[in-house]
Amino acid sequence: MSDHIYLAHHGIKGQRWGVRRFQNKDGTLTAAGKERYDLGSSASASKDTSLSNRRNRRAKQIAKGAAIAAGVLLAVYGGYKLSQLRSKETSKGSSIVDDFLHNTGGRTSPTIGRSIGDIDRSMVSRINQSNGGREGEINCAHTSMAYILNSVFGENVRAQGFSGVDEASGLVRNGRSKKIFDAAFDGVRHIQPPASESFERSVERIPNSSTGVLYVRGGGLAHFLNYERDSAGVLTLVDTQQHDARTQIMAADSPAYRFLSRNVGVSEILDFSNASISDNAEDVFKHCVKGD
Amino acid sequence: MTMDDAVKLVAQKTGDYVISAFEFDSSYYVLVTPFEDYDPENDVDHCYYPVQNGIVKDPINDLGLFLGSDDPDGMFEAAKHSKLYFGKDV
Numbered sequence: 598m599s600d601h602i603y604l605a606h607h608g609i610k611g612q613r614w615g616v617r618r619f620q621n622k623d624g625t626l627t628a629a630g631k632e633r634y635d636l637g638s639s640a641s642a643s644k645d646t647s648l649s650n651r652r653n654r655r656a657k658q659i660a661k662g663a664a665i666a667a668g669v670l671l672a673v674y675g676g677y678k679l680s681q682l683r684s685k686e687t688s689k690g691s692s693i694v695d696d697f698l699h700n701t702g703g704r705t706s707p708t709i710g711r712s713i714g715d716i717d718r719s720m721v722s723r724i725n726q727s728n729g730g731r732e733g734e735i736n737c738a739h740t741s742m743a744y745i746l747n748s749v750f751g752e753n754v755r756a757q758g759f760s761g762v763d764e765a766s767g768l769v770r771n772g773r774s775k776k777i778f779d780a781a782f783d784g785v786r787h788i789q790p791p792a793s794e795s796f797e798r799s800v801e802r803i804p805n806s807s808t809g810v811l812y813v814r815g816g817g818l819a820h821f822l823n824y825e826r827d828s829a830g831v832l833t834l835v836d837t838q839q840h841d842a843r844t845q846i847m848a849a850d851s852p853a854y855r856f857l858s859r860n861v862g863v864s865e866i867l868d869f870s871n872a873s874i875s876d877n878a879e880d881v882f883k884h885c886v887k888g889d
Numbered sequence: 890m891t892m893d894d895a896v897k898l899v900a901q902k903t904g905d906y907v908i909s910a911f912e913f914d915s916s917y918y919v920l921v922t923p924f925e926d927y928d929p930e931n932d933v934d935h936c937y938y939p940v941q942n943g944i945v946k947d948p949i950n951d952l953g954l955f956l957g958s959d960d961p962d963g964m965f966e967a968a969k970h971s972k973l974y975f976g977k978d979v
Contacts, residue, residue: 856961856965
């Protein structure tokens, strides 16, 4: 194994594979988990965006970066892939867009392949705030990109509303929104299920411990949304364009998930687990995402 | 009000290109795009404008429209039989 790519797993004494400290078997939070994540309270949202919390997260990020630079492996758990984070931190493209992204409101904790209880609900609900006009209703490519930047790359951005300038970057042609992901990222794995395949069969193609984008189509509906598949293979869909919290995060047994599985097919799966930011990304990011 | 009337209203209000429209539960839902060269095979840049009692409501994305309905499957079935307008004068 080269010295540039390595994966290590450190745990805590007594831990068991697939057993989480703050989750039940069905992915819901235990009482301790609810207390830990303080879900659903207004205090949680305000606390999450507070300056002190941002500073704490930023401090953690800096500490993580220092550890990476020193070649020290941090503790990892579940699907957390340090080697991938390391390659992202040091990619050329990442340094080019560094000023833009790092001036967009602080950073979050990047993780690939989250379980539903680990998804930051306040981050999800903040991504699309372009309510009222069509600009915030036809920007699902932007909202999906914002989620990837936040969840996989540890940024803290919101989506811009649709402005019609996706092509103006000179990087997006012949396929419009579908192309902005390849324009902004390298190493995106494309999986294209057969057109006749069922939704459920297609999503089985998504690797465990991965995060990405689903392009779904059917009956005139065409949509980008995000997915998280954790190390145990549990799939969660995340639709940051939606304004209704009940349809922003979809477990496999939710009505929204079942509606999708009945009515649409998966046209393409874009796996960002090994992606890095491309050299040309800044031009795309400038009109797709923004800070708080 | 007919579906054609609803389509004209939305086209005049938004200046967008109408892709298609369908009727469900006494309302019309008009799918529009800002692109003259909209490609249904590749583009996702579209949204629905509900028209209720002759009034154009705020737009909503396609998935949100169906999931926000009391009868998402029934509405989606109606949408599958939309009348196509794209490329036609409205």
